[in-house]
Amino acid sequence: MVYLDNASTTYPKPEKVYAETDRCFREYCANPGRGAHAMSRTAAQGVAETRAALARFFNFDPPERIVFTKNATEALNVAIKGSLHQGDHVIATMLEHNSVVRPLKQLEKERGIEITFLKGNAHGEVAPSAVAAHIRSNTRLIVCTLSSNTNGIIMPIAEIGAIAHRHGISFLVDGSQGAGSVDLDCKAMKITLLAFPGHKGLLGPQGTGGLCVSAGIELSSLLQGGTGSESENPYQPHAFPEALESGTLNTPGIIGLGAGIEFIRRRGRQNIEDHKQRLIAYLHEALAAQPKIRIYSRSDSGKNSGILAINIGGVPSLSVSRILDERYEIATRAGLHCAPFAHEVLGYTVERGILRLSVSCFNTLDEMDYAVHALREITERSTGKRRTLRKQTCMDMVCTA
């Protein structure tokens, strides 16, 4: 099987990630920080080490202000709902994922916040000057994805951060696509809130993620509960990380995430970025020669986090993804990718969706060759007629029911 769905979750993980997750689970998986005994302290120590590793990796401090969440979605909800109040204005981009769009639209209804979604250029890349031009007196937050989960375009984070900093506005970056390979330096880029998943570019397990909350940023908690501290207090404590970490943490997951970061550190983040860049450039060049294939991604250095978004003529992306899966054992993703406004920017249709091929540090050029071969065959066989699968649309499938 050739796995090209790394933008959903990376697979495989480094061997150490599997091994350390399992070792924690089997050997010392007590409740961290909630017991006076040795095993609980070992678990707490492991959690603290991952927190410290994340702080170093993102050039953020203090580590205690990194809170663990179950995924990036929870982190984004905490950041957005904790920041915005009645009458506030927020600037975001049209390439944001539903994990940003839906909380914002919810607050628009609940708290009457005002939202500006910036369209950007043909690839959805937003100009820093456009961000600056839309700042109002009531702008409280700028939200920007590090990289689009639809076409991989990398946003000018440092430039937008400088603008936010100059205006004294909170800057929330959704690192879901790119964290782990694309450079993310909270201090240099003036990022005040960084949401990240553990199970994508950071090569950790699902069920992990987090939020870096810069000193001075006050966030109300979304969840209240047991924190292992101030037990006698019937209100949520204010100290970090407990203020935003209620209930039992995913200890083995967090330990696994620590192993993922350690793997990246050893291999070199820049090396991983360069490797993914080479794979995408290779795919791009090979597929650009096919007149029926439309490409929605850039491939030049520093502009892509590892995703090639394409369509073959008018064929629904889900049909292509199905054929890749069934005939070639290539795992990709089709549909709208939970980014409802992306199709308005990139020019594909809701009906057709988009086919996404996404790479990790473990993919090879041979695999790219095989994917190119498969896509060429599918392209040659496609009649140009619009295919429809019975009772299927290009919407992301619901497979959980």
Place this chain on the structure above:
Amino acid sequence: MVYLDNASTTYPKPEKVYAETDRCFREYCANPGRGAHAMSRTAAQGVAETRAALARFFNFDPPERIVFTKNATEALNVAIKGSLHQGDHVIATMLEHNSVVRPLKQLEKERGIEITFLKGNAHGEVAPSAVAAHIRSNTRLIVCTLSSNTNGIIMPIAEIGAIAHRHGISFLVDGSQGAGSVDLDCKAMKITLLAFPGHKGLLGPQGTGGLCVSAGIELSSLLQGGTGSESENPYQPHAFPEALESGTLNTPGIIGLGAGIEFIRRRGRQNIEDHKQRLIAYLHEALAAQPKIRIYSRSDSGKNSGILAINIGGVPSLSVSRILDERYEIATRAGLHCAPFAHEVLGYTVERGILRLSVSCFNTLDEMDYAVHALREITERSTGKRRTLRKQTCMDMVCTA
């Protein structure tokens, strides 16, 4: 090491739980329901199987109305905040955990809800008649812990459920302590909302939990985000389980949870309950003979989910827990156990806290003997003078920083 901190998290887990979690992680840990490819479908199928197993185990349907959360705390927050609005009244007990107390106190501030905390008898057991007596015209929710996490007392869930049902009031049960061994039948007990952790009595991994939401119960979502469905919709979908499941699930954790439930099914829930009951009764009888030891738990059948709460004279519980850990390698927990009102009910003090010994299906009578031996030695050596550890209180320690 003798592990008697199972009320925090059970340890060890059945071998199958470790093995299936690891197998999923290594072999098919794609993003469930978010891809058109085979590995994604396998992951989604595994998640659906755990959902179905939980539905059978709790006699709840349809399975799709069981939503996965990161822990019971998240489930309780979703249930409480999704249910209660401005001016509503809620009844709870004084033995509730901070995962119930803190969300309620937060809503008291934010939405002006009214809360009645029922005290119950000397063990904190609440009489169904007391619940009935406190129902008002604006009572929207009754919240009750299945069993106290402090002293293990099992609440009369079926009787309270019948009262809630008769009055048409939602009934939320916090199954954190007991789910997995104590009988929980949503239909028979008229439970409309059941919150549960995966990592305690259900023998699954940390990072898992869930909420059963009966048909007809409308809950607003606490998190919005990608659901893999209705991607074009910038608002959260209403269909279950997606309505309350945003972002990537903890797939390997959920698979491990399924293995935990399967273990319980094979061994027999009642057998596990009986085994824990025997261990607690044995401990209780042996320690009751010690005049310096005060016991806060009942040990008669059907009244204890597997916890013995004690104190030795005026000695701070944390001191005893430390000695048990360092001198005897017995893992216990001390402090207030995140249940701020419990000490008012049970008669211990905030300063001293309480020592909690909690068992699982893997503990043995030999281990109880060893714990009794250790506690007797500690009791004999205690001078009766109040010991205080330097700079330590009985509050739960914060070890994460």
